[in-house]
């Protein structure tokens with residue numbers, strides 16, 4: 669009898685779900701915590717492997733994609749909105765650590781135009797200090813539902829004070845106060861310290877507009893390289909890289 673591949677997969681998944689408990693158990697008597705967690709993690713990864721999908725039909729071709737990476741990014745970003753993805757503007761920002769290590773964290777894309785990608789932060793934070801020393805930075809978007817990834821490299825430069833003011837004043841008042849409270853990336857004794865400071869700044873700005881702290885503002889990552897990745901069946905994915913050469917974008921296909 670011929671059993672379909674989908675049915676096989678479903679049965680396997682049901683089997684794993686029966687024995688797989690998604691709640692990690694913290695302490696099991698007689699078992700070293702690591703022995704337990706290693707087993708739990710193996711189960712979790714097995715479940716993920718079975719659930720793994722084949723990548724999309726979409727793909728990325730030289731014929732149908734724009735020769736301008738900004739345009740292609742816009743088309744892909746519009747697709748994230750059509751697909752109603754959660755936080756499609758969340759991106760990984762990578763900088764060069766002062767200690768020479770790569771440093772990564774998530775920030776939100778708040779502006780995009782022909783000049784680059786804008787995000788807002790604290791200029792005195794870890795990333796702020798790193799960018800002050802070396803402006804080279806990278807961004808990564810991963811949209812799993814669409815089986816797409818975009819890498820962007822370039823230099824991060826501060827946006828104008830006017831641009832930062834405009835965005836700052838569009839934020840909810842609570843977020844504006846928090847920008848004063850948080851000396852981002854510095855050590856604080858406890859949460860209470862932050863809550864007390866919040867009360868302090870609420871009093872300070874009572875009945876007044878909250879000014880933008882001088883150490884808070886935006887960066888624009890000005891790209892000189894993009895890479896668009898589109899998941900395809902059998903891991904034979906599409907990758908198109910765009911490299912800025914003078915004023916023109918050179919497009920090349922990379923092996924997956």
Ligand SMILES: Cc1cc2nc3c(=O)[nH]c(=O)nc-3n(C[C@H](O)[C@H](O)[C@H](O)COP(=O)(O)O)c2cc1C
Pocket residue numbers: 755758771772773774775776777787788789790793794795796852853
């Ligand atoms: C979904 C998400 C969005 C975030 N957006 C921002 C942001 O736009 N700006 C920001 O400064 N931090 C943002 N953060 C916090 C950063 O990831 C990070 O913790 C913080 O900026 C301090 O990083 P640093 O110590 O490397 O400077 C976000 C975190 C998450 C999980």
